Amino acid sequence: MSHQLPVLDPLATFVDVGSEHMHVSIGGNPPRVFGTVTSQLNALRDWLLDQGVHSVAMEATGVYWLPLFNVLEQGGLVVRMINGRQTRNLPGRKTDMADSQWGATLHMHGLLRAGFVPPADTRRLQDYLRLRADHVALAGSCIQLMQKAFERMNIKLHDVISSLAGSSGMAVARAIADGERSPEVLLQLCSAQIRARKEQAVVESLCGTWEEEHLFALRHAIRSWDHYQQLIADCDARIAAILPPPDQTAPPPPPPGKERKARPAGQKPGGANAPDIANLREILAHMCGTDLTRLPALTHYSVLQLVGEVGTDLSAWPTEKHFVSWAGLAPRSKDSGKRKSNAKAKCNRTGRLFCMVAQSLARSKDMALGGFYRRLRGRRGGLIATKAVARKLATWVWRLMVKGEDYVEKGLAHYAAQVQKSKEAALRRLAKELGQTLVPAG
Template identity: 35%
Template sequence: MRKSKKAATMSLVHPNAAGIDIGSQFHDVAIPPDRAEETVKSFKSFTGDLHAMAKWLTACRIDTIAMESTGVYWIPAFEILENYGFKVFLVNAREAKNVPGRKTDSNDAQWLQKLHQLGLLRASFQPTSVIAELRAYLRQREKLLDYKAAHIQHMQKALMQMNIQLHHVVSTITGKTGMDIIRAIVAGNRNPQELVKFRDVRCKNSIETMTAALTGNFKPEHIFALMQSLELYDIYNEKAEACDREIQAVLDRLQQNSIPPDQPLPKAKYRECNKNAPAFDVRQTLFNIIGVDLTQITGLGSYLALKLVSECGADMSKWPTDKHFTSWLCLSPGNKISGGKILSSRTRPSSSRAAALLRLAATAIGRTETALGAFYRRLATRTGKAKAVTATARKIAVLFYNTLRYGMRYVDPGADYYEEQYKARILGQLRRRADSYGFSLQPMEIPDTAIGVS
């Protein structure tokens, strides 16, 4: 009784709040009890019914709505309700768990409405409409590249079935030499001496080696499989190019609404060789939009930076600090504490695409002679590669946040700088421990004979 009285006296943060339980075929909507005789109403998921739901909520004087992110079923309802002027809170299902034993669709809607009315739900991050459009095109492009990669494997399998060892004599079968040879085979050319003429002068293998590799058993069923895989490969290339045109159009619109940067684009840190990147100049376009060069951050290429902007947006003010940003990415340590003891500090599991991109960049950084690369290698030796990847990805996320939020210009100090800092930190710890035991730490003189001087 005490708990129920305390809950009843809680102040209403959103008095005009509604809750919607999203389903694939219908949505249950709950409103405050003083707005209509029927406080829970069900609407079908058809477009006309969604407009009827929005008009009913307007008649009930609702101005804010909470709904769970259920699959992709929430997207049409979210967009239509936003067009009607409602402030829609898309909440994480983990934060809106229902009371055990009361699991029905109407109860879920009422529970969401009550939690939202009391201000106990947080809205998930939603980018602006233009960034959401850019994100949709980039995600579609990534799907097309995945499908294209499967057909590259199919082409290689068909070549192996004909005992054409093309992948052993060229670096990649999708390069100029490889594709010219494959197209010649599909066109009917089976002579190894003729096929080897497509060899680029930069190929390391000799003409004799390539002639031997291109001598095979050309059976019609394998030629047919190679032909179909090549056609599908070309189709996905065309579809990816169509996505590139749409992506460039969205970026052009963003450039028109942005303030031109005061300074010119700085010199690139390294030459990019990403074959899957769009054909236009992504680096210059991004610089014109956001005013800073994200590729100066170690590990971020222009295409990776574009994908990060499409996932997180360019406005970092939605997160008060970089700690909030890394926590949203699930890259910061957890704080599961009970009884004053830390039960677990593991990072939360996440399906965030931005976090996956940052982890990919962290893996590549581990092979570079940079400060972040030295940090990754030092941490991987001590705690393992998995934790080192997460920690390095968090550092990149902090740099990404500060660059977009405050216009910070990152300059890599180098691996030697990090190693010197690490050495100074270790020596400081050793000196403090020696002082606590009443000893002093002195450098050891190495005799000349120990370094090979006679």
């Protein structure tokens, strides 16, 4: 008896996306080629609607799929973005025409699994946040150029203070660019804490050679820094404009353990690169339905980045394991016959964000996840420990946003007690296996 795959949608369509041409096949039939200009994309949409198509699949090829996705989505079509590994064709048949037909055939039989695409408002926020991140990275390169100019003039200020991008470092750099050469005068531009603790070291570090070509490079680096700071401020204004207004009726309580120390004057909450948006924490708590900054190491900025990647509705992932696996944080296995091995899971942007947040727990003093990180790092290494903590954070984010659970920080002492109990239980099992009896010391 021959078994054939059922045809779930005879009009299932696949688009092979390119920078200049779109190859469109309906139900595996010979494809039709469209251009990529706006009028051609509109013509493609109208043709699909005339043919009665309601579901379209395509690969996420660079950024070329985004204009077509928006056009098809606005036309009421169901668009499925799939991983290119699902549509691998046979060797020797790799053409755009064949790829579109093969993809349509798979889609017609229901063999393509759609990936996650955030809604339009989340994609808009995502674009602003990613552009802002690019500006932050380029601004960091300007700080490196300042350090290079200082090194060429044998000025070691960046080796004495913690950050050249801080208020003290930038004040000294601007004064040098404007012509000030006296180390004592430049010292007075630093903060009171630096003057009290590092006065002599700062004065010695500011004795340079002052070559004009390196001063010229320093001025250019400062001008570039100011330019990118203005671009970052423009992005902050656009982000604030598309965020909903804060819910003033029920402001979230302050997260326990995160506001113990007063921030220095001028320091922004959430880190030096955090956006300057008023009431950001209240806005994010209103959007997410809960205050995610209660979780260890999550700041306003990291929560905003997370919302820009996945939105505020995580019900697209049925369980926390689906969400963690999608982010690339879950361990994976590869079985083939008698061969079993671990398959490396590549983190997407969301997974990398959780890993970056997890690394900040390495030096925490009273958090349970910090103790878990250090314990696992001693056994398996820092990379595995970072990914394991990131997985726990991602799990708790899903639980808080989908199930409405509450996170309670039990502290490092509670975690140490649990580890001690686990060790004692393992020791009792081993003693029972060996026929021995444990006798408490003392």
